Amino acid sequence: KKSGSPIEEPKEEDKTIEFFRHLTKTKAYPAGLKGANKDVHPAVQVLGLQMSNYMICGSSARLVATLQAFKKVIQSYTTPPGNTLTRHFTSHVLSPQIEFLASCRPLSISMGNAIRWLKLEISKVDIDVPDNEAKEGLCSAIDSFIQERVTLASQVIASSAAEKIRDGDVILTYAKSSVVERALVQAFEAGKKFSVIVIDSRPLYEGKHMAAALANLGMEVRYALISGLSHSIRRATKVFLGAHAMMSNGRLFSRVGTALVGMEANSYDKPVLVLCETIKFTEKVALDSILHNEIAPADELVIPDGPLENWRDVKGLQLCNLMYDVTPAEFLQMIISESGNVPPTSVPVLHRLGNESQA
Amino acid sequence: MPSLSTGYAPNLGVFLKSLKSQQLEASIENLISLLKRRQIKNSRPCAIATAHLLLRVVARFKWTDVGKLLERIQEVGQRLIQAQPREMVVGNIVRRVLGMIRDEAKEDRNEDASDSASNSQLSSPKRQSSDLGHLRNAGGPPTAFSPLRFDSKDVVQAMDSNSDDSFGSKSSANHRPPLITSHTSYAVTNNVPVQHSMFNLLSAMPSPLATPPGVSSPQGRSSVNMSSVAHRAAASSNDLKAEVISGIEEIIDELDQVDEQIASYAQEHIHSNETILTHSSSRSVQKFLLKAAEKRKFTVIVAESYPNDHEATHAAVAGKSKSSLDDSDDMDSDTFLKPLPKAGITVIQVTDAAIFAVMSRVNKVVLATHAVIANGGLIAAAGARGIAKAASFHKTPVIVVSGVYKLSPEYPFEFESLIEYGDPGSIISYHDGPLVDSVEVDNPVYDYVPPHLVDLYITNLGAHAPSYLYRIVEDHYKAEDTNFHNPEFQY
Structure with missing residues (x-):
């Protein structure tokens, strides 16, 4: 129908909408998986896929799932010799995870808030605390964060709204x-x-x-x-x-x-x-x-x-x-x-x- | 082209072909069932089918008198409207034809009457109205339809209602009590005088040359007419019939050209580098935008109007008719309009939910209609109200593109009655088994958009404010036809 040769050309046509050009395009998930850094934890890889195909969808669900996955990352982490958890974990381990998740689907605002909180928590870990204890402390902090900011919060909101x-x-x-x-x-x-x-x-x-x-x-x-x-x-x-x-x-x-x-x-x-x-x-x-x-x-x-x-x-x-x-x-x-x-x-x-x- | 012999998936094209071969009564029944089954749907096809059918009705009508013809058309019209009351154009076309027959009949009668009046030198009030009659006749032969046709019709209409009182019309007197007659004529004279006197001034200017000598010398004319009266009595029925038929053909032509006429205004309303939001698929809107694209580059955001019209919208945007194999829901070949992207327009297809989000980038909203109501409100594909409302929130102008034939004199106070509910299966299919049983699904096909959300109407007559539409209604329909299909509501 169209002239035969430029069939290739329209495929390369830029389909970006002009007034949304500033929004980074979400990569389709196979690219995300291939591009995944080997540092990305399997639990995070799974989560990334689930988020990109909307199996986990919704701000709260994504927040909880992300924190759960990060808990697994923390649990499987051991501080390399000559380093401290506080200095090493965030930049070398957590960041690639976050990057990967963001490449699957842009982070939600709530995830951003939670990640900021988590980084703060990590930075507050005392250097002298042994690895195991620190990890346990972080995990229980995550648990109580989820409990407090999501589970209980939604209960309070739900009953308050139900009253209406x-x-x-x-x-x-x-x-x-x-x-x-x-x-x-x-x-x-x-x-x-x-x-x-x-x-x-x-x-x-x-x-x-x-x-x-x-x-x-x-x-x-x-x-x-x-x-x-x-x-x-x-x-x-x-x-x-x-x-x-x-x-x-x-x-x-x-x-x-x-x-x-x-x-x-x-x-x-x-x-x-x-x-x-x-x-x-x-x-x-x-x-x-x-x-x-x-x-x-x-x-x-x-x-x-x-x-x-x-x-x-x-x-x-x-x-x-x-x-x-x-x-x-x-x-x-x-x-x-x-x-x-x-x-x-x-x-x-x-x-x-x-x-x-x-x- | 689908062959007409097979009754397979009948549509407008098949119906129009069948008109020639079928019995009239069979054709009427055929159209009724096509309307009921929605094999002919949407305003334009319905209007075309109705006009063609009425043409047959008039052509086949065994002539007795005008009153009988009006009754016959009313009867057919009633049946068509009952078949599909929400296709308001059907009623509109029937009313247009009724009004036109009344006009033609009165013209005939007025000619006779004015002749006799000038002949016998009657008292001043009658004399006056016969002068009016002359003036009108001087305005041009009534069957020659100029672009001014609607204006001149308007004048004719106004004056006819004047002369009703003096001459009394057989047919309408049958239908109306005298009190109401006086009331209508009062209303009309009250509304119109400025306009018709202006028109008379203009149109009467060249007339002394054009009018027969009768005007200046009643004597001479009367003799001519006296001899022709007998002739006319015999010939008038045939003349009238021919006039009515050519009038209906005129309406059919109008339906054919309406989109082009609307499109001719496009460049006055769209400037370059604009972002325009429209929704669903509409020939009128598409032609309008294509016309504008001949001179300007701009962007069109198309909301898909899911779930009732999204396929047509997508097809119109992507320029593919393969999904709609029966491409002649509209008139056969010209259905295939150039898709907007081919005309150099950047087209952004969005979901209905994104309307508010993108509205801040939109310069103008162009809406398609299903029907337009006399108050300036409109019926359009579901979602239109949301679009218009979001536009008014963002102070974005809303333009409605519609042929005059969609303009209905009906004014329902309960707008919900105009809304049609569609197949819930297109929202929740039977794949969602348990959900089908437990959830009630609403699928409204149309929205009512109130007039205050509309900034401009562009019709084949030009651009109007919503508040002006009632005038166009009065130009096109006769008050006595407004409720012909349910006489109990007449006044």
Whole structure:
């Protein structure tokens, strides 16, 4: 159809979207595996693969899995003679792991926060402490970090959010958030009579798992895609959103499509509650969804046997598989965190308090 | 081209071919079932099919009088609308045809009436209206359709309703109580005077030369007309029929050219290096953008409108029709438009969820429509409301591209009634076994976009503010036809 010879040429065409050029492209996972440094621990390699094909997905899940993998790295580590754990481990052992994970999928904000904490912990290890003891100390610190910042935090948030649910409520939620799911389950088990609308989007269909999990418990669940949002939102009485991160300017950084949900909820005057652990708070700010974001491989958008199959051959056609978007603070009514329920404007305050206590 | 002999996967092309060979009643039934089964769907194919069918109805109609013809068309129209009430264009086309028949009939009658009026030198009010009649006739032969057709129709319409009172129209008097007649004419005279007097000023200028001598010397004209009256009585039915048929052909031509006409405005609205967001697949929008691309380079972001229209959208973007083997859902060969990337446009395909994220980079939103309502709101593929809302949040202008034929005089107060729900199987397939049983799935096909989210309409008549659409509705449809399909709601 096209002239025969330049078939090669369009394949080399740059498919980068101009205004996302600054976002480093995620390498597809085989490249990640091949490029893996021999220093990368097997547990981290597995984790990297699982993250890149979304088997482990979601900010909290990735955070926990990363820390668990790092625990294994620590356990299998022995300080080489003539070195100390404090000086050697972070730069020579931990960094390649982190690099590898980041090459599989950009690190989440929560992972970044946790890694920063872990490095701090490592730097605090006394040089005189024997290897074994130091390693044990780090592992138990990781355990208690997970326990405190993720497990307990999500419990507190879930029960706090469950309290907000009243009989007759229709809770609308978007995609999948572990803590939203937990809150809904908790309210359901407390005998509250409400129904749930799960809005979902291509290509991840995370909401489908959420809908299935809730329906299995016997909850009344409706499921719709984001294009049908403006119809579903009218039925809803409250909107629960999960978060990837809360920005310091009160904006919510979450799965792409969340901003639309927030906008429609706002235009129909439905309260929007964000369920977010403080580990996901960041000092970064965002004004739009362009500057900070993640571009997933475009081929994930291609439907098998669909007309897009050979999209790379079509000159001038680009596919954009965006992962996140930024929801303006004015769409959000309340942030439910383990340190209390606050308006979005108080995010930087909570973040500071959290960090000060940690430091 | 699919052969017409096989009934396999019938579509618009097959239907149009079958019209010639089939009995009329069979054709009507055929279209009804095609509409019901959605083998003809979307505005344009529905409009074309309806117009062609009505053409047959008129052609086959055994002439008695105009009232009977109107009744016949109303009856066919009612059946078509019942078959697929949410394809609002079907009703629109029927109303256009009804309105046109009324016009032609009144013109006929007015000619007779004005002749007799000028002949017998009647009292001043009647005299006045007959003058109006002359003026109108001077505006050009009613069957010659110029680009001004709609304007002149407007005038005709306004004046006809004036003359209704003095001359009384047989057909419409049958349908309406007298009180309402006076009411409508009151409303129309109230709305229109400025415009029609302006038009008269302009159109009447060259008329003294063009009009028959009757105007200046009633005597002479009357003699001519007296002799022709008897003739006309016999011939009028045939003339009228021919006029109605050519009127319907006119509508069909309009349907054919509407996208080109809209596209001709494209370069006025798109500047170079712009980023435009559009959604779903639409011939009108595609032609619009292609036309603009002849002169400008720009980027188009396309939201895919999953799950009801994504395949067509992807195909339009990638320029492949292989997935849609039955490529004549639209009119056969011209379905295959040049894909946007081929025209030098950079096309970015995004998911529906990413609309808000990319909106901050968008200069203009161009929406396609399914139907447009008189209040300036529109029905479009699901997700359109979110797009329009996100655009208004970002203060990005929203342009709606639509042919006038999609503009409906119906004004439903419950907009949900316009929304069609599609197959939930396209959202959750039966692979997800247990989920199918336990979860309720919503798949709305359309969204209602309220007028305050729209900045501009571009139709084949030009660009209008949403608040102006009601005027175009009045130009194209007659008030008495608005609710012809459910008479209990008439006024």
